[in-house]
Every structure is written in structure tokens, then in C-alpha cells.
Amino acid sequence: MSPGASYPGMGHLSRLQVRTWIEPVVASSQVAASLYDAGLLLVVKEHYGSGASSNHSASPSPRGALEDQQQKAISNFYIIYNLVVGLSPLLSAYGLGWLSDRYHRKVSICVSLLGFLLSRLGLLLKVLLDWPLEVMYGAAALNGLCGGFSAFWSGVMALGSLGSSEGRRSLRLIVIDLILGLAGFCGSMASGHLFKQIAGRSRQGLVLAACSVSCAIFSLFYSLLVLKVPESVGKSSKALATVDTVSGMVGTYRTLDPDQPEKHNVERHPPPPGKEKPQKTIIVLLFMGxxxxxxxxxxxxxxxxxxxxxxxxxxxxxxxxxxxxxGYIIFITSFLGVLVFSRCFHFRDTTMIVIGMVSFGSGALLLAFVKKTYMFYIARAIMLFALIPITTIRSAMSKLIKDSSYGKVFVILQLSLALTGVVTSVVFNELYQLSMEKFIGTCFVLSSFLSFLAIIPVGIVACKLAPWLQYGDVMEK
Structure with missing residues (x-):
């Protein structure tokens, strides 16, 4: 007789004992990332600020000209840095996703966390030993060759999808994003104070970099020694039978409406002829959006x-x-938005995606005309649902593919975003330099336009699903 049979609570207790969460990895790595991002920006600013000061003492020039010179130098640094960060994962991220699907789900997470640790160590050594700023390009390359954020986040999304049912997946993934946002908020709030802990230019930022490295070490060892891969939450046999009976209609209906309650007592019939499940078209349109x-x-x-x-x-x-x-407050408000929109208003995923895009586009447009600090925070407040689109798109796609392909598909999506992000970073930094003497908000106006443009493919997805949704609603009445 098994222990679970002798003691009814033992089986449940054993399951609780072996179950671990991905959230500590996400939280600690994001605290490390937020400290690192703020520290790198401030180190770069101090580096070029000291150079501008020495040039100013040699040949006096207006303060505005020196400020523009410093801005261009910082922008040029980030153009190269973002190119390295965005392109280097192309060499390894897909392979890590394939290995995760074939051998072990933690491969992409652990290897990418090793890269995170190496890059954080690069910043620490730069501050501690006063190395040249160019060493950060090498640190970014090591991070990318280990998979970078593309491999890490695709692994996290795969584990989150495996451990949740389809009906709760959107909420599950946005909870992970919420943890990411809360951790980033705490790290960013502390970053400025930690940066100033040691006086003097040569050692300023040492405490911040050391804290970032400590958090990166914790996340790596937790993922290696503690984290367990959750079992896939499959559908019940009754639900599977229902899906087979309706030839995919329920799958299409529930794919972009995941939070509707299960209706086991409703009789369903096959959909009308000619109405096939448009999975591939939906995936392509979601990718475009x-x-x-x-x-x-x-x-x-x-x-x-x-x-x-x-x-x-x-x-x-x-x-x-x-x-x-x-900026990290958006993670909290986006989580609350998904929770309220899906549970209280029963909005479809396409509706929530459009709301998020409109929210970000409106905030970016206002950001173009910011002149005071309070106006900046008002623009950020308007972006309160900006995180919903990408997270909800991932959730929708996870229900259109097999769980054995999560690693590859998620990493392809993440690499696509990273590659386009590299091109965008270069273009926008160049545009920012050109617009500094004219209208400095040009980049934000363009971002607003692109955000509203992204609504088009999502709207097409909603229209393509309209016949299915109408048919499903009729069958349930």
C-alpha cells in the first residue's frame, strides 16, 4: 500500500514539497537587471561628463553645446551596445530553445542566467578597476552568446505555460510579468541611492554593481539547485472529447477568449462547412502585431x-x-487590467491587446510634449496598460501550438522582437540626435504612430474569429 493510500494527506503534501516557483528567479534576475541598467547609464554619463568637463576647461564653450556633445556620445555608445545585445543572441538562443524542448526545460534559463552574471561582473570590474568603457561591449557579447534575455524569457514563458491551464494562462503569464515589474520597481528605486554610496568618480557605483552581481548569483543557483519543472496541466478527457467532437471550434473559440467559464453541460455540434480553424493565419497576424x-x-x-x-x-x-x-508601475497596472478586463468584463484577448496599444500610443504622444517632470509622470500614467499586448499575444499563441514546441516558438518570437528592436534602437538613436536641435519629441511621435498601426493586424484577427465567436455563442444559448 502506498503512503498516499495509508495517509490521505501524504500525496498532496508530497506534491507541495517538490513544487517550486519560477517567480524567485524572475524577481532576483530583474532586480539585478534594473540595478545594472541604471548603473550602466549613470556610469556612461559620468564617463562622458568627465571628458566634457576636461574639454571645457581647455576650451570654454556654451553649456548647451557641451550637453549636446555628451548626449551624442552617450547615444553613440548605446547604438553599439544595443547592436551587440540584440544581435549576439541570434547565434545561440534558438539552439537553447531547441535543447530545452528536447532535453530539459531549464537549459535556456540556466545558461542565459550565467550570461547575465558575466555581464553584471563586467560592470563591477569596470567600476572597481577603472577599466575602459568599451569593456561593456564584451560583457554584452558574453551575455548574448549565452542566450540573453530572448532565451531566458522564452524559458520562463514555457515553464509558466506548462504549469497553467488554458483558461488561466493569460492571468498566469501576466502574474509573472507582475513579479518582474515589482522587482524592477524596487531595484530602480534603490539604484540612484546605491550609486551614490561611495563618493568620488573612480568608485561611484561600486555598491550598486556589487548588489546587482549578488542578485544574479542567487537567481543562477536557485534555478540550478532548487527550481523544478512543473508537469504539464492537460485538459480533462471530457474536454478533449469535446474538442474532437467539434473539430477544433472550441479550441479556436477559447484560444482568444481564455477566461470564459467552462460549460460542460452545453451540447455542441460541428461548425458549418467551410469554417476551418485559422490557426496559421492567426499566428502570423499576432506575430505582425x-x-x-x-x-x-x-x-x-x-x-x-x-x-x-x-x-x-x-x-x-x-x-x-x-x-x-x-516605468515598472506599468507591470502592476497591466496585471490589474488583465484581471479586471477578463474576470469582470469578460473581454476577449484581442480587445485587451487593443486597449494596451491605445494606452501606450496615447502616452507616447503626450511624452513628445513634456517640459516638466510632473508632465513626464502623467505621460507614464497614461501608459498604464502598455504591457498587456505582448504578454497576451504570448498567451494566445501558447494555446495554438503544442507544449512540446513552446521553447522553439517562444524563442523565435523573442528573437524576432530582439532583431527588430536592434534596428529600431539604431534608427531612433540617430533620429534623436538629428532632432535635438529641432523637435526633440519626434521619436515619441513616431512611436505613437507605430503603436496605433499595430492595432490593424490584431483587428484582422478579431474579424477572422468573429464567425467562430458568433457560432459558439449561438450554440451555447
């Missing part, structure tokens, strides 16, 4: 740190940390 929207987001996120450092805002280290923390 995600890529166009990511162009808008990357363009804004890459330019925003440069925007706040110069006039009219001219933020200091603490204000930079607070500004980055404000």
Missing part, C-alpha cells in the same frame, strides 16, 4: 533615458532611478 508594437516600445524606451538627462528635465541620479521605477 507583436513586432510592430515592439518597434514602438523599443523606440520609446531606448530614447527615454537620454531624454530625461538633458534639458528641459536634466535629472540627477536619484531622479533617474525614480523615473525608471515609474
Amino acid at each position: 507583436a513586432i510592430i508594437y515592439d518597434l514602438a516600445v523599443v523606440g520609446t524606451v531606448d530614447v527615454m533615458p537620454l531624454f530625461v538627462l538633458r534639458a528641459p528635465l536634466s535629472w540627477n541620479q536619484v531622479q533617474v532611478g525614480y523615473g525608471m521605477a515609474a
